Amino acid sequence: MKNINILIIAFLSICVSVTAQKKSGKELRGDKYIFNYSYQKAIDSYNRAKDLTIEGQCKLAESYYNTGQNIKAEEVYAELTKVEAGLSPEIYYNYAMVLKSNGKYDLSELWMEKFVYFMPEDLRAISYRKNLKELVYMQTDEGKYNIENMTVNTGAEDFGPCYYKNGIVFSSNNSGPKMIVRKYSWTGNPFWDLYFSEIENGQMKKPEKFDKIFNGRMHDGPASFSNDGNHIAFTRNNYKDKTKDRVVELQIFFSDNENGKWSKPVPFKYNSEEYSVGQPCLTSDGKTMYFTSDISGGCGGSDIYKVTKDETGEWGSIRNMGKEINTEGNEMFPFFEEQKGVLYFSSDGLFGLGGMDIFMCPLSGTETGKVTNAGFPLNTRYNDYSIIVNGKTGYFASDRPGGSGLDDIYSVGFLKELEIGNKIEGIAMESNGNPVPNTFVTIYDEFNNEIESFTTLENGAFSFIADPEKNYKLTGEKENYADGEIYANTFGSEYIVSANIILVKNEEIVPVLVEEVKPEETKNTTTVINTERIFDLDNNTIYFDYGKYNIREDAVIKLDKVVAIMNEYPEMIVELSSYTDCRADNEFNQKLSDQRAKATIDYVRKRITNPERVTGKGYGETNLVNGCYGEKDIVSDCTEDEHQKNRRTEFNVVIH
Numbered sequence: 001m002k003n004i005n006i007l008i009i010a011f012l013s014i015c016v017s018v019t020a021q022k023k024s025g026k027e028l029r030g031d032k033y034i035f036n037y038s039y040q041k042a043i044d045s046y047n048r049a050k051d052l053t054i055e056g057q058c059k060l061a062e063s064y065y066n067t068g069q070n071i072k073a074e075e076v077y078a079e080l081t082k083v084e085a086g087l088s089p090e091i092y093y094n095y096a097m098v099l100k101s102n103g104k105y106d107l108s109e110l111w112m113e114k115f116v117y118f119m120p121e122d123l124r125a126i127s128y129r130k131n132l133k134e135l136v137y138m139q140t141d142e143g144k145y146n147i148e149n150m151t152v153n154t155g156a157e158d159f160g161p162c163y164y165k166n167g168i169v170f171s172s173n174n175s176g177p178k179m180i181v182r183k184y185s186w187t188g189n190p191f192w193d194l195y196f197s198e199i200e201n202g203q204m205k206k207p208e209k210f211d212k213i214f215n216g217r218m219h220d221g222p223a224s225f226s227n228d229g230n231h232i233a234f235t236r237n238n239y240k241d242k243t244k245d246r247v248v249e250l251q252i253f254f255s256d257n258e259n260g261k262w263s264k265p266v267p268f269k270y271n272s273e274e275y276s277v278g279q280p281c282l283t284s285d286g287k288t289m290y291f292t293s294d295i296s297g298g299c300g301g302s303d304i305y306k307v308t309k310d311e312t313g314e315w316g317s318i319r320n321m322g323k324e325i326n327t328e329g330n331e332m333f334p335f336f337e338e339q340k341g342v343l344y345f346s347s348d349g350l351f352g353l354g355g356m357d358i359f360m361c362p363l364s365g366t367e368t369g370k371v372t373n374a375g376f377p378l379n380t381r382y383n384d385y386s387i388i389v390n391g392k393t394g395y396f397a398s399d400r401p402g403g404s405g406l407d408d409i410y411s412v413g414f415l416k417e418l419e420i421g422n423k424i425e426g427i428a429m430e431s432n433g434n435p436v437p438n439t440f441v442t443i444y445d446e447f448n449n450e451i452e453s454f455t456t457l458e459n460g461a462f463s464f465i466a467d468p469e470k471n472y473k474l475t476g477e478k479e480n481y482a483d484g485e486i487y488a489n490t491f492g493s494e495y496i497v498s499a500n501i502i503l504v505k506n507e508e509i510v511p512v513l514v515e516e517v518k519p520e521e522t523k524n525t526t527t528v529i530n531t532e533r534i535f536d537l538d539n540n541t542i543y544f545d546y547g548k549y550n551i552r553e554d555a556v557i558k559l560d561k562v563v564a565i566m567n568e569y570p571e572m573i574v575e576l577s578s579y580t581d582c583r584a585d586n587e588f589n590q591k592l593s594d595q596r597a598k599a600t601i602d603y604v605r606k607r608i609t610n611p612e613r614v615t616g617k618g619y620g621e622t623n624l625v626n627g628c629y630g631e632k633d634i635v636s637d638c639t640e641d642e643h644q645k646n647r648r649t650e651f652n653v654v655i656h
Contacts, residue, residue, distance in 0.1 A: 024049045027056045030063075039063040054083065058091065065098060068399075073098045081111070089118035100354040103381050105135065123299060123327040124349045131351040131373070133588050137547045138353055138375045145378050146413035150395075152197055152204045155405035159397035160222030160279070160333070160386045165229045167198040168395060169210055170409060171221030194221045194234065202393070202411055213262050219250070222279055222333075222386065226286035230257040233280035233289060234265075250278035252291060269315050270295075270307075279386075281334045290321075290334035290343070300328030304345055324368045325361065332356070333386040336363070340495050342420055346385035354381030358396065362421040362465050367452070369421040369465035378412060387412070422490040425463035426500040428456050428476045435460025436503050439478045446471040446598075466490050466497070469550045471602055476501035489606075491551055491599065542600065544647045546581070546640075549595035551603055559600070562651060563607040570609055573655040576600055576616030579623055581643040582630040586620060593618025600649045621646070 023031075030045035039062075046052060046060040057080050064073035077095035080087065092115040099108035109132070116125040152158075160171040171192040194210040214220055214234055223234035232255050249272065253265035270277055272295075279292040287309045294302045295318075303326040307318045321343075325331060329349020336343050343363050346356040350371065357379040362369035373379065378387075380400045387396035394412045428439035441462045442453045451472075454462050466472060468490050476484035481503040488499040540562060542555035551559065566572050578597035580589040597618045605611035625645050630636035636643070 023053055023056065024051065026050075027052055030056065030059065034059050034063065039067045043067070043069075054080070054086070061094070061098075065094070070098055070101050074102055074104075089115050092118070093124065097348065097354070101381055103354075123323055124329055124351075127327065127349070127351045133584070134351075134373070135353075136584060138373050138379070140546065141376055142416070142545075144375065144414065144416045144418065146415055147377055148202070148411045148413075149403060150204045150409045150411065152207055153404035153408040157192070157407045158405070158409050159407045161388055161395040161397070161409055162222060162224050162281075163388060163390065164196065164225050167196055168204055168409075169194055169196050169221075169223055169225070170207075171195070171223075172207070191237075192219045192221050194223055204409070211262050213255070213265070224280045224282045224289075226282055227284035231255075231282070231286045232257075232262070233268075233282050235278035235280065236265075249273060250276040252277050252280050270318060276302075279333050281336055283336060284338060288336075289315075290336055292332045292334065293318075299323060299326040301330040301349065302332055304331045304334045304343075322368055324371055325359075330356075335386075335388050337389045339391070340420075341423065342389075344387050344389060346387070353379045355383040355399075356385045358384050358387050360418070360420050362423060364423055364463050364465045367465050370467050372418075372420055374418075383407075389414075417495075419468050420495075422466045422468055422495055422497055423463055424466045424472060424474070424488050424490070424497045424499050425461070426474070426486075426498055428460040428462065428478070428484065428501045428503060431502055431504060436476070436478055436481065439476045439481075439484075439501070439503065441501065442475050442477075444473040444475070446602075448473070469599065474499055474501060476503055478503055480506055482506060487606075489602065491603070540651045542649050543644060544596055544649075546643070546647065547584075547592070549592060549599050551599055556603075559603050560607075562604055566604070566608045566613065571655065572653060573613045574604075574615075575652050575654050576614070576649050577623075577652070578616065578618040578649040579646055580618075580621050581646040582621050582624065582628055582636050583643070590618060590620040593620050596647075596649055616649075 026045050026049035030042040030049070033039070033042035033045060042063045043060065046056055046063070049056065052060065057076055061073045061076035061080065064070070064076060074095075077091070077098055080091060081095055092111050096108045096111040096115060099105075099111065112128055115122075116128060119125050150158075154172065156173045158170060158172045161168045162170070172195050173192050193215040195207040196210045197204040197207040199205070209215060214223070214232075214236075220236045221234060223232055225232050233252055234255075235250050235252060237250060251271040252268035254268065255262045255265045257263075268277060270293075275293060275295040277291055277293045277295070281290040282288070288306065289308075290304060290306050292302050293305055295305075298320055304321045305318045306321060307315050310316050320326065321331075325343070325345065325347075327347065327349030329347060331345055331347045331349065334343060334345045341363050342360050344358060344360045346358055348356050350357070350359055350373070352359075352373050353376065358374040359371055360374060361371040378384065378396070380398065382398060382400040384396060384398045384400070388394055392414045394414070395409055396412060397407050397409050399407045424443065428436045428441060430436060435456075435458070437456055437458045437460055439456045439460060439462075440453060441456060443451045443464045443466075445451055452464055454464070456462050464474075470491075471487070471489045474486050474488060482505075484501040484503040486499050486501050488497050490497055540558050542558050543552070544550075544555075545552065562574070566574065576597060578593045578600065580593050580596075582589075584592075594617065597616045601614050601616055604614045608614070625648075626638070626642055628636045628638035628642050628646060
């Protein structure tokens with residue numbers, strides 16, 4: 001499966017020429033093979049044609065891409081783009097994606113810019129503009145993951161893992177020795193079956209075919225189970241499809257295990273001969289399911305949907321997960337990690353490293369948090385997809401080089417806390433702890449811009465999705481109560497931030513009388529300054545990770561010292577300056593240094609009296625402490641340790 005063929009054709013180009021061109025017989029034969037997904041046969045026919053129309057060239061490029069022949073696809077697209085007029089912008093996008101898969105990021109960016117020019121409102125274009133500057137960080141191995149290939153992988157396609165009891169159920173077309181092997185026209189490989197493998201010391205043991213009731217004559221899998229392992233949702237081809245389009249859609253079926261025997265599969269109520277549904281992910285209780293579909297009315301390509309059972313146990317209406325997640329490209333393989341409320345999925349429409357990339361975003365009710373690319377080495381310029389996660393470990397599939405076959409299953413160990421956003425939650429309550437229902441709670445960003453509002457229910461509880469490393473203010477309003485207010489931030493390593501709002505009834509508010517202090521009663525005071533302490537603060541410097549502005553643990557020790565000194569001397573005023581190293585462009589570095597300055601200021605201000613005594617700003621990559629200079633075509637050859645010295649915040653005591 002060198003390119004994803006789970007639901008639909010990976011590239012669906014629209015080729016338009018200025019003048020109509022007559023197709024040769026060989027090109028028409030190639031079109032018939034395309035219709036049946038017989039891409040290699042289509043390639044052979046197109047290459048035998050003397051002259052191809054523009055549409056034929058498009059289909060030839062698609063055929064190369066869909067069979068993993070990306071270099072050939074690049075060559076055809078390069079010739080196509082020499083046409084001065086009449087091409088669909090989709091061709092520019094496809095060419096950019098092929099170049100990225102071939103590791104040619106600079107050239108890919110050139111053609112993506114052309115696509116953006118013609119299609120500025122396309123969700124893929126929006127994602128590109130929003131995340132282009134993150135590419136260097138996506139490509140950097142920050143020590144977040146430990147990736148290991150599974151020894152049970154074969155030379156076939158092994159993908160789509162899901163947790164089941166003490167092991168993993170996954171899909172594979174490793175048919176083994178058979179008298180007759182049915183093959184899939186797209187790849188020429190056998191159809192997929194479901195297999196089970198126990199897990200021992202992180203490795204998958206020798207797999208065996210899962211229950212035969214789930215392995216039919218065409219594609220079966222991927223699957224998903226409820227937490228007790230007694231309820232399964234799985235994907236299979238619609239064997240009874242009789243539509244004229246000759247496309248055999250994928251469908252979802254369910255089965256229950258009673259006394260060790262699986263029941264006859266029951267079809268999902270939204271199965272259809274007109275579109276595909278597949279790749280189910282059940283929540284632990286089996287009452288909610290995320291899945292993939294190319295049903296009309298979505299964002300385009302294949303989208304991720306959610307459906308929940310009602311009180312009668314019937315599936316309710318399906319809900320598209322929205323434009324934060326879905327694009328005109330393909331979003332697939334949803335997995336919902338319930339402990340932290342994070343949705344993992346794969347996409348070729350959101351900005352990434354190439355092919356399908358793994359993304360993650362926090363979910364809270366109907367709210368979707370920030371979508372984040374998981375980064376290297378979990379993602380590569382190849383197809384990386386179908387991840388499942390359980391705490392600090394997980395499994396996923398990839399067709400990256402170095403594996404055992406076409407697609408392999410890998411394990412992933414999460415070595416660092418992933419920056420996937422946070423949840424701020426709490427209870428609107430009275431001072432005695434009693435909840436205050438129907439409180440109108442609003443969350444504001446650090447610039448006092450309203451983000452979202454929520455009216456609490458009987459338990460007074462509320463929760464909001466929040467971006468990491470930010471400051472927030474929350475207010476609570478209720479009739480007959482004084483407004484409540486609390487500040488919270490997401491700079492720590494905890495995913496859930498607690499922030500209860502206290503509201504006081506109006507009749508409980510007692511006016512406070514402030515006694516006037518007469519001038520003659522004031523006393524002159526003199527503060528004795530310990531010069532060694534001041535010198536220590538003046539020479540204090542904290543450092544930051546590459547591309548980051550969060551406060552590191554080693555910086556906390558130094559900042560706590562700053563806090564202690566400033567609380568000891570309440571008249572002291574401190575000014576700080578933040579910097580970056582020379583990598584990335586000036587505009588990005590200026591913004592990053594401003595964020596570092598703000599994070600540092602916020603940390604100190606929250607812990608001292610008269611917080612306005614701390615000020616400062618960022619100065620980008622100016623004032624480098626060494627010769628680690630780099631700009632445009634000049635690339636610095638400094639070591640990481642040398643660059644580290646420039647990623648800093650310095651303190652200066654203005655008034656003792």
